[in-house]
Amino acid sequence: MTAETTEAAERVPGAADPRRDVFFVSNSVDELGGVTSWSHQMARLFTGRGHRVHVVGITPSEVPQELGEVPYPTTTLYAGQPPRPGRAREASMREEATKLTALFRAARPGAVVIVTQVWAMEWVAQADTYGLTVIGMSHESYAYSKASSRFHRVRRHYRDVDRMLALTREDADLWIGQGMNNASYMPNPLPFMPEVPSARTEKVVVSIGRLHDQKGIDMLLDTWAEVAPRHPDWRLRIYGSGEDEEILKKQCTALGLDACVEWMGRTSDVPGALRGGSVFALSSRGEGFPLALMEAMAMGVPCAAFDCAPGVREIVHDGVDGLLAGLGNTGELARRLDTLMSDQGLRDGMGERARAGIQRYTTTEIVHRWEELFAFLER
Known part of the structure; x- marks a missing residue:
């Protein structure tokens, strides 16, 4: 199996397109970086399509970016940083995961949880996601992930989700080669298409x-x-x-x-x-x-x-x-x-x-x- 055959199976002509509850779960809802920008762009797009969106962060960001008004609720689980790894951390994770469970249980049938960063998946994994579709994402290349601690966490925490999404077919195939047979890919959308391009005259x-x-x-x-x-x-x-x-x-x-x-x-x-x-x-x-x-x-x-x-x-x-x-x-x-x-x-x-x-x-x-x-x- 390759990402190409997986993608072909997923393209179902005439498939039903019901409006859904969609949760985006990230490390933070307002930290600087492309993942946050992507999450809020997709949240706005899905909201515009009639989906009911909720953006969830695990912790507050140390250097937040200005979001302005957003047409959907946001929730941050912790008021500060979680305890250091150990028993206190494990207990706090279970407690905060119950908040996720409460959000998920209030969702309508057909709800989807999109986990944008693998660290956040550690909390989602402890929540009750029965009956929900769970999608885990890696917003970096396979090679860059492999050089970091995230590589083993992706393999561990995303192996049983409904779909693990890389950003390109090439990266998805590399994850499949690591035994992640639930891997496929989804490119980022174009953030904007301006009417007036650069004149390309400035040096x-x-x-x-x-x-x-x-x-x-x-x-x-x-x-x-x-x-x-x-x-x-x-x-x-x-x-x-x-x-x-x-x-x-x-x-x-x-x-x-x-x-x-x-x-x-x-x-x-x-x-x-x-x-x-x-x-x-x-x-x-x-x-x-x-x-x-x-x-x-x-x-x-x-x-x-x-x-x-x-x-x-x-x-x-x-x-x-x-x-x-x-x-x-x-x-x-x-x-x-x-x-x-x-x-x-x-x-x-x-x-x-x-x-x-x-x-x-x-x-x-x-x-x-x-x-x-x-x-x-x-x-």
């Missing part, structure tokens, strides 16, 4: 992401140190905040880049940030199905990216609508950026193809696939 390379080791901004600065001398009239504009901000700014200064790197902080206007750029750079060490990359392509901004995950290869067609470099090869990434920065015609052509091609991940298509999966798993 600006844009990066958007947390200032965290995973996002590889240190490698992007090393890359920029190679590119900047050849393009003294260009700027690297970095959007994001995080725990590595101070050390990254020190690296920037040490590389002599302060005059051509702009630290923009967090932004709530991603389209506006991208509209001000002509090239997008993704320097991550690991990704799942990166939303920032999709957002850039929707804005018609061609990308130069590290080939750090199957999701990147699925989104970007190398040489057609963007350019890829080997993971961690800053010299190669510098050459890819140089190619795009040096050729306005190439930027325009790749940007237009990126904007057209990324529409294969429209919200309509992805929500339809989710609803087909719900119907299939209920049978």
Whole structure:
């Protein structure tokens, strides 16, 4: 069995599409990061389709993001952090799991629990989910998961759920190879499709992401140190905040880049940030199905990216609508950026193809696939 055969079985033409109770259970309801953004995007989409949605977090986040008003309830189980591992932790988990059970028992028949992060699954596993469909998700590549403690937790806690979802067919097949025969895949939906794309006239390379080791901004600065001398009239504009901000700014200064790197902080206007750029750079060490990359392509901004995950290869067609470099090869990434920065015609052509091609991940298509999966798993 492969993810492709699983997907074919799940696509049931004319399947019933009842409105359901859908629970999203994550580590936190408002922590910074792509999983939270994805959860609330899907919650809004499902709510708009008539589903009754509830977003649940295990703990409050230490650095919350502003959610604004949301058209569905949210619940956080703990008021603070849970006890350290041990008997007190186990007792608290059982107690908090009863809150999940109460929420689940109040659901209508056909309800679905979508666990977006495997740590949260430890609480869901202790709740009563009888009669509910439980879907566990991994929002990172198989390779990035395997290099972390999450790999064994996915195998342990997701092995008996109704479906374990990776973000790409390639990753799903790798999980199946690990004995996860319930594995399939579901790509992320396009976060937005703006009417007005970037004009690609500003001499600006844009990066958007947390200032965290995973996002590889240190490698992007090393890359920029190679590119900047050849393009003294260009700027690297970095959007994001995080725990590595101070050390990254020190690296920037040490590389002599302060005059051509702009630290923009967090932004709530991603389209506006991208509209001000002509090239997008993704320097991550690991990704799942990166939303920032999709957002850039929707804005018609061609990308130069590290080939750090199957999701990147699925989104970007190398040489057609963007350019890829080997993971961690800053010299190669510098050459890819140089190619795009040096050729306005190439930027325009790749940007237009990126904007057209990324529409294969429209919200309509992805929500339809989710609803087909719900119907299939209920049978």
